[in-house]
Amino acid sequence: MNEILAQLFENIQQTTWYEYVAVIAGILSVWYSRKENILVYPVGLINTIIYIYISFKFHLPGEGTVNFYYTVMSIYGWWLWTKRDVNSHEITLHITYSNAKEWQQQFIFFGVMYAGYFFALTLAKKYFFEGAIPWADAFATATAFTAMWLMAKKKVESWWWWIATNIASIPLYFVKTLVLSSMQYIVFLILAVAGLITWMKKAKKNID
Numbered sequence: 001m002n003e004i005l006a007q008l009f010e011n012i013q014q015t016t017w018y019e020y021v022a023v024i025a026g027i028l029s030v031w032y033s034r035k036e037n038i039l040v041y042p043v044g045l046i047n048t049i050i051y052i053y054i055s056f057k058f059h060l061p062g063e064g065t066v067n068f069y070y071t072v073m074s075i076y077g078w079w080l081w082t083k084r085d086v087n088s089h090e091i092t093l094h095i096t097y098s099n100a101k102e103w104q105q106q107f108i109f110f111g112v113m114y115a116g117y118f119f120a121l122t123l124a125k126k127y128f129f130e131g132a133i134p135w136a137d138a139f140a141t142a143t144a145f146t147a148m149w150l151m152a153k154k155k156v157e158s159w160w161w162w163i164a165t166n167i168a169s170i171p172l173y174f175v176k177t178l179v180l181s182s183m184q185y186i187v188f189l190i191l192a193v194a195g196l197i198t199w200m201k202k203a204k205k206n207i208d
Contacts, residue, residue, distance in 0.1 A: 015180045022050035023184040030188055033151065034195035036095065036202065041078035045071060058176050061124050063169075065117075066141045070148055077152035095154045095202045106146055106157065114142035133172065140168040156203050159196035166192055 029044035048070040055064030083092050098106065121134035147161035166189035174182035 018050050019054060019178070019180055022047050022054065023180055025050075026184055027187055027191070030191045030195070034191060034198050036154075036199075038078070038081055041074045041081070044074050048074065054178070054181070058178060061121060061137070063137060063140065063172075066144045069145055073148045073152055077148075080152055081154070093154050094206050095156060095199050096206060097203050098150070098155050098157045102155070103157070106150065106161075109149070110142050110146045110161075113145050114138050117141045133175070136168060136172050140165055140172055143168065156196070156199045159192050159199060162192040163189060163196070 025043050026047035029040050029047055032038075032040035032043060048067045051067040052064050052071070055061065055067060080093055081091070084090060085092050117138035118134050121137055125134055143161050143165040147158045147165055150158035150161065166185045169185040170182050170189070172182075173179075173185065
């Protein structure tokens, strides 16, 4: 335990200023998403752009790619969340549950993403990134891709995918000595559970 704590404090001391900025922005963006606040996207863009750099610097190509995807999807989600009805001028997108067809689409999307990234990362580990962890990085990537897609559409199930992403990312970043980022995902996990509960309540009101 003493060795773990010593490593924790040592790694925190070595944390760069831009990782601190990324972590703070990331936590704020998840907080805003739980509140269904449009600031989730501009604040989240700060986090994702910085983590594109961090991910490639620490041989996490899957995470680097997913943060690029986050950046693109943040712009798309920003547009969807601000769309208004031409006549009433009210927001057209509301929090809802996925139907059976959408659930099927989610698992197919996840499966394709996982298989593709696992294959790509296995090759990357052999030729470019010796420190890559294909199965874990591919899982975190595939679940995050699925979660971000559903978040843009305001689907309750996005939080289940975020929970899976966070659980996978906590040890993944820790073994890469990115302790602060690992701790960030612990906070993300707590916020994801809270977000799930909040969005379930809002979805129920939208049904009623």
